[in-house]
Amino acid sequence: MAKTKTIAVLAGDGIGPEVTAQARRVLEVLELDIAFEEAPVGGAAYLAAGHPLPPETLALAARADAILFGAVGDPRFDGLERALRPEQAILGLRKELGLFANLRPARLFPGLEDASALKPEVARQIDLMILRELTGDVYFGDKGRGFTHTGLREGHDLMRYDEVEVARIARVGFEMACRRKRVLHSVDKANVLETSQLWREVVNEVARDYPAVKLIHMYCDNAAMQLVRAPGQFDVIVTGNLFGDILSDQASMCAGSIGMLPSASIRAWTGENGLYEPIHGSAPDIAGQGKANPCAAILSSAMLLRHSLDLDAPALRIEAAVEAAIAGAARTPDLGGTLSTTAMGDAVLAAL
Structure with missing residues (x-):
C-alpha cells in the first residue's frame, strides 16, 4: 500500500496565505493520497515564535515529501536585525534543505498577449x-x-x-x-x-x-x-x-504578469523536500483585499506533483485547467480583469 505523501504548507506573509489557499483547493479536489500540515514562516513565524524559521517549521519542511510555500516579507519587520527578518526564512530553507536548483518556467498563455509588455x-x-x-x-x-x-x-x-x-x-x-x-x-x-x-x-x-x-x-x-x-x-x-x-x-x-509564474526549488533531479512557490513576493500593499492572482501558486502545485510526487498526469490537468480558465477570459486585476483571488480559483476549479 502506497504511503500517504505529506505536503508542508508554509503560507507565510501578505498575500501568501490567500494564494496558497487556492492552490490547496486545487490539490484537494484531485483526491490524491496526500496530507497537508501547516506551519508559520516569515513574519508570521516571528510574531508567533520570535524567529522567521522556527525549529518546528524547519523540522516539518525536512520530513515532508514537498513544501508548498506562499511568500515572506513584511515592512513591519524592516527594522529587525538581518537574521530575524522574514526573508531569512526562505534563504534558510534553501540552505538547510540543500535546494540549490531553482526552476522558473515562463510561457505566454494564449489570450494574455495584451497583458504582456511586448508586442x-x-x-x-x-x-x-x-x-x-x-x-x-x-x-x-x-x-x-x-x-x-x-x-x-x-x-x-x-x-x-x-x-x-x-x-x-x-x-x-x-x-x-x-x-x-x-x-x-x-x-x-x-x-x-x-x-x-x-x-x-x-x-x-x-x-x-x-x-x-x-x-x-x-x-x-x-x-x-x-x-x-x-x-x-x-x-x-x-x-x-x-x-x-x-x-x-x-x-x-x-509573459503577462508575475502572478502567472511558478517555481520549484529542488536538489538536482530528485524532488525530495522540493519547495514550490510563486515567484512573486508577499505584496503587502494588496494583502487581504482579494486582488492577488493565485495562478502562479496553483501552477506551483502542478510542479510539486510532477517533481516531488512523480504525478505527471494530475500536474498536466492543473496546467490545462489554468490555460482553459485564461482562455475563458478569467482575469484578476493584474491581468486587466476584475476577478477576486477566490473567484479566479473557482474558475480554475471549474475548468478542472
Missing part, C-alpha cells in the same frame, strides 16, 4: 525555463558595513562560487536541455567578473559530457535585452543567483 507577435514566442542557482553568489557571500579611511560609509557583498557549485547547477541545466530542445544558454558577466570567468570555464567542462546540447554563452546584460527583443531564441537558461533573480522577474512581465 503580441513577440510575446507569443515565450516558452522557456530559467534555471537559477540558489545557494551561492552575493546572497550567501560575506557581507557587511563599515567606513572608508576617509570616514565615508560603505557596504560590501562578496560574490563567490566554487567549481563544485557551478558544475552541479550546470549539469542540471544540461539534463533539462536534453529533455527539451537541446539548447542551453549560460548567462554570466565573464567580461568583468572573476566569478563569471570561473563559471564559464566549469560550464564548458561539463558541456563535454553533453555533446548533443548546443551551448551558448551570453552576458547577462545582453540576455536581458534579448529577452524582450527575441525571446524565442531561448529554451533553457542557466545562471547564477543574482542574475537569475533579475532575469526571471523580467521574463514574468514578458
Whole structure:
C-alpha cells in the first residue's frame, strides 16, 4: 500500500496565505493520497515564535515529501536585525534543505498577449525555463558595513562560487536541455567578473559530457535585452543567483504578469523536500483585499506533483485547467480583469 505523501504548507506573509489557499483547493479536489500540515514562516513565524524559521517549521519542511510555500516579507519587520527578518526564512530553507536548483518556467498563455509588455507577435514566442542557482553568489557571500579611511560609509557583498557549485547547477541545466530542445544558454558577466570567468570555464567542462546540447554563452546584460527583443531564441537558461533573480522577474512581465509564474526549488533531479512557490513576493500593499492572482501558486502545485510526487498526469490537468480558465477570459486585476483571488480559483476549479 502506497504511503500517504505529506505536503508542508508554509503560507507565510501578505498575500501568501490567500494564494496558497487556492492552490490547496486545487490539490484537494484531485483526491490524491496526500496530507497537508501547516506551519508559520516569515513574519508570521516571528510574531508567533520570535524567529522567521522556527525549529518546528524547519523540522516539518525536512520530513515532508514537498513544501508548498506562499511568500515572506513584511515592512513591519524592516527594522529587525538581518537574521530575524522574514526573508531569512526562505534563504534558510534553501540552505538547510540543500535546494540549490531553482526552476522558473515562463510561457505566454494564449489570450494574455495584451497583458504582456511586448508586442503580441513577440510575446507569443515565450516558452522557456530559467534555471537559477540558489545557494551561492552575493546572497550567501560575506557581507557587511563599515567606513572608508576617509570616514565615508560603505557596504560590501562578496560574490563567490566554487567549481563544485557551478558544475552541479550546470549539469542540471544540461539534463533539462536534453529533455527539451537541446539548447542551453549560460548567462554570466565573464567580461568583468572573476566569478563569471570561473563559471564559464566549469560550464564548458561539463558541456563535454553533453555533446548533443548546443551551448551558448551570453552576458547577462545582453540576455536581458534579448529577452524582450527575441525571446524565442531561448529554451533553457542557466545562471547564477543574482542574475537569475533579475532575469526571471523580467521574463514574468514578458509573459503577462508575475502572478502567472511558478517555481520549484529542488536538489538536482530528485524532488525530495522540493519547495514550490510563486515567484512573486508577499505584496503587502494588496494583502487581504482579494486582488492577488493565485495562478502562479496553483501552477506551483502542478510542479510539486510532477517533481516531488512523480504525478505527471494530475500536474498536466492543473496546467490545462489554468490555460482553459485564461482562455475563458478569467482575469484578476493584474491581468486587466476584475476577478477576486477566490473567484479566479473557482474558475480554475471549474475548468478542472
